[in-house]
Structures are given as C-alpha cells and as structure tokens.
Amino acid sequence: MIVSFPNMGYSWPAFKTLIECMGVKVVLPDPTNREAVKIGVKYSPEFVCFPFKVTLGDFVSAIKKGADTLVMAIDCGPCRFGFYHAVQERILHDMGYKNIRVIPLDQADLLEFKWVKTLFDVTPTKNLFLYTKAVKAVQYFIKKTKYIEDISTAEGLIRCYERNKGDTTRVVKELLIKLDKTNKINELRKFKSVITNDFKKIDIDRSRDPLKVALSGEIHITLESHDNLDIRRKLGEMGVQLYQNLSVYDWVIHKFHLNFHRKWLEYLARPYMPMDIGGEAVWVIGEYIDRARSGFDGFIHAYPFTCMPEISARTILTNTLYKKYNLPIIFFSFDEHAAESGFRTRLEAFVDLIQGRRKQKRQKKEIKLEKKSKEPSYEVHGGSLYNSIFQFIQAG
Numbered sequence: 001m002i003v004s005f006p007n008m009g010y011s012w013p014a015f016k017t018l019i020e021c022m023g024v025k026v027v028l029p030d031p032t033n034r035e036a037v038k039i040g041v042k043y044s045p046e047f048v049c050f051p052f053k054v055t056l057g058d059f060v061s062a063i064k065k066g067a068d069t070l071v072m073a074i075d076c077g078p079c080r081f082g083f084y085h086a087v088q089e090r091i092l093h094d095m096g097y098k099n100i101r102v103i104p105l106d107q108a109d110l111l112e113f114k115w116v117k118t119l120f121d122v123t124p125t126k127n128l129f130l131y132t133k134a135v136k137a138v139q140y141f142i143k144k145t146k147y148i149e150d151i152s153t154a155e156g157l158i159r160c161y162e163r164n165k166g167d168t169t170r171v172v173k174e175l176l177i178k179l180d181k182t183n184k185i186n187e188l189r190k191f192k193s194v195i196t197n198d199f200k201k202i203d204i205d206r207s208r209d210p211l212k213v214a215l216s217g218e219i220h221i222t223l224e225s226h227d228n229l230d231i232r233r234k235l236g237e238m239g240v241q242l243y244q245n246l247s248v249y250d251w252v253i254h255k256f257h258l259n260f261h262r263k264w265l266e267y268l269a270r271p272y273m274p275m276d277i278g279g280e281a282v283w284v285i286g287e288y289i290d291r292a293r294s295g296f297d298g299f300i301h302a303y304p305f306t307c308m309p310e311i312s313a314r315t316i317l318t319n320t321l322y323k324k325y326n327l328p329i330i331f332f333s334f335d336e337h338a339a340e341s342g343f344r345t346r347l348e349a350f351v352d353l354i355q356g357r358r359k360q361k362r363q364k365k366e367i368k369l370e371k372k373s374k375e376p377s378y379e380v381h382g383g384s385l386y387n388s389i390f391q392f393i394q395a396g
C-alpha cells in the first residue's frame with residue numbers, strides 16, 4: 001500500500017508524518033502546477049468548487065508516482081466539502097484508475113474520533129500495536145502542524161523587512177525540509193528554536209514601516225500558493241506585513257473544541273451570521289471586525305470561485321461591516337482562469353490605496369503608533385514565537 005494526500009500549502013510534512021507513523025509508505029504529489037489543474041478541470045464537473053478540481057489533479061499526480069490509496073478530508077457539510085471524496089473516487093475509477101481507494105478523513109468533530117478509523121484503514125496489517133502507533137502519529141502530527149503555523153507566522157512578519165529578496169522564501173523551504181526530517185520527539189520539542197534561529201539569520205532593514213494586512217478566506221485557497229498566485233510572497237515583497245490566522249493547526253484545534261480564538265471570532269460574528277454555513281464564512285466576518293478594531297491597514301478576503309459560504313460572507317462584509325468599521329478590503333476569487341497580470345495590478349492598487357490612507361490618517365493625527373482600542377480584544381499574537389520574532393525586528 002502506498003498512500004498519498006493532496007497538497008495544501010506547507011502542510012505536507014505533518015500529513016506525511018501522520019501516515020508514516022502508522023508504518024505505511026507515503027508518496028507526495030508534485031507541488032500543484034498547471035498540468036495538475038488542467039487535469040482536474042478536464043475531469044471535474046464544470047461548476048464544482050475550484051479546490052475539488054485542484055485536489056483531483058494532485059491525486060492523479062500521486063497515482064502516477066505509485067500511490068494506490070488516497071486520503072481526503074471530509075466534513076459533514078453544510079457545503080460541498082462533504083462530497084469530495086466519494087465523487088473524486090468515482091471520477092478516478094471512470095478515468096481508468098480502477099484500483100484506487102479514496103479514504104475519507106472525517107474531521108467534522110475530532111472528539112468523535114472517527115479519524116482513528118482512517119488511520120487504521122490506511123494500515124495493511126492490523127494488530128494491537130496499531131493503537132500505540134496511532135497515538136504517536138497524532139502527537140507528531142499536532143506538533144508538526146503547530147511548527148508549520150509558526151513558520152508561516154514568522155514568514156508573514158519578516159518578509160517585508162528582508163534586504164535580499166528571496167531570503168525568507170529560502171528559509172521557509174529549508175525549514176519545511178528540516179521539519180520533515182525531524183522525527184524524534186526530543187528533537188521535535190526543540191524545533192521552535194530552530195525556526196527562530198533560522199529566521200534571525202535573515203538580513204533585515206529595520207527602518208521600514210510596513211503596512212499591516214490580514215489575509216483570510218477559504219482555507220485551501222489561502223494556504224496553497226499555486227492556487228492563490230502566491231499572494232503571501234507578493235504582498236511581503238511589496239512591503240506588507242502579513243497576518244493570517246488560518247492554518248491546519250488552527251483548524252485541528254478548533255475541531256478538538258480547544259480553539260478559544262475561533263470562539264472569540266464566532267462571538268464577534270454572531271450578530272451578522274449566527275451559525276456555521278460552511279467554509280470559513282463565520283470566522284472571516286469575526287476576523288474582519290477583530291482586525292478593524294486592532295488598527296490594521298487592510299484586509300484581504302480570498303476564496304474559490306463559486307464558493308457559496310465565502311460569497312455570503314463577502315456580501316455581509318461589503319454591505320454592512322465595511323460601512324461600520326471602514327477597514328479597506330479587497331476580494332479575490334480564484335479559479336483556473338485567474339491570471340497573474342490582472343491580479344498583480346489589483347494587488348498593487350490596493351497597497352497604494354492603503355498606504356495613502358495611512359499617510360492621511362497620520363497627518364490628521366487620527367492614529368498613534370501604539371494604538372489601543374477601547375473595545376475588548378483577544379490578543380492572539382502573543383505566542384512565544386511571535387514575540388521572539390517581533391523582538392528581533394524591534395531590536396537593533
């Protein structure tokens with residue numbers, strides 16, 4: 001048995017460890033590329049969500065590298081996500097890959113422990129030791145997803161200060177490879193210092209005063225750089241400090257009912273969207289309010305074309321919340337037709353706009369550098385890695 005799973009940003013070392021700890025061989029699909037998207041688009045229903053098409057393309061790439069068992073996360077809806085694995089398996093069989101299995105990884109409520117069944121399903125030999133392996137697999141998986149979130153946080157903070165373009169991107173790539181190779185618990189425990197030390201080696205220009213922008217939206221699109229036309233790198237290189245709550249770790253902790261930051265965002269969103277309608281809609285609304293109160297310069301909402309929940313969130317953001325909170329916002333809807341040139345122009349125009357707005361505000365002395373809101377807020381950025389990277393930027 002050879003197992004694979006679709007790409008989703010930097011998450012591959014964590015999912016690879018999860019399966020390998022069960023004693024099963026893993027192959028990774030090629031990083032998402034035009035060819036994979038072309039195949040996904042060709043064989044998918046025309047109006048299905050964009051992530052469905054991309055992940056189908058990733059599956060074909062993995063099958064060509066020898067995978068025979070594919071793992072696809074599912075939820076209980078309420079949007080189309082609940083059907084991905086079943087439809088993709090049928091499509092793959094119709095394409096001629098008759099012996100391929102697509103195993104659902106049920107993440108609707110992780111405390112129901114249905115995901116344990118997936119771990120057992122991908123393991124050919126069943127015995128009592130499987131339970132011990134599953135515990136280790138989950139422990140390593142959670143640790144690695146947390147470190148991946150830390151790498152992503154540091155990347156968003158530092159790239160806008162780098163003197164040599166590309167340094168941050170290189171460090172991120174190297175760290176992901178190091179994380180993949182770190183498979184002993186005592187080394188894994190110390191990995192936070194590896195992340196901090198590697199980022200601190202980047203030559204930075206502390207005199208810059210970057211804009212603070214939050215990126216939010218549908219999780220697959222915001223995490224997968226091929227699908228979002230590498231928006232994180234582009235913004236950083238335009239001098240924007242990027243903040244992103246979304247990560248696999250954030251999602252997993254939420255599904256274990258331990259994500260109090262998400263609960264705070266739900267509380268903020270409740271008057272406008274009282275229930276989960278799928279995707280990240282509720283949390284996007286909550287995050288917009290939270291970022292506006294915290295004095296951010298801009299907000300980016302990225303989602304797949306035809307994504308119902310995110311389009312509903314967009315309507316509320318435009319019609320109600322922008323009027324109330326006045327935090328500049330730009331929307332990007334991505335699909336296979338998204339083109340580099342128009343995208344970059346819109347992004348640059350947005351950055352110019354928020355830069356001008358900040359200047360105006362400062363001239364009018366409407367904001368102070370250390371802004372404190374009177375409204376209650378939830379200090380999400382106070383993690384130890386965030387603090388140490390922040391102190392590194394401030395020092396000097």
Ligand code: SF4
Pocket residue numbers: 049050051079080081082218278279280304306307308309310
């Ligand atoms: S969140 Fe949006 S893109 Fe994802 S499955 Fe649901 S409708 Fe489709």
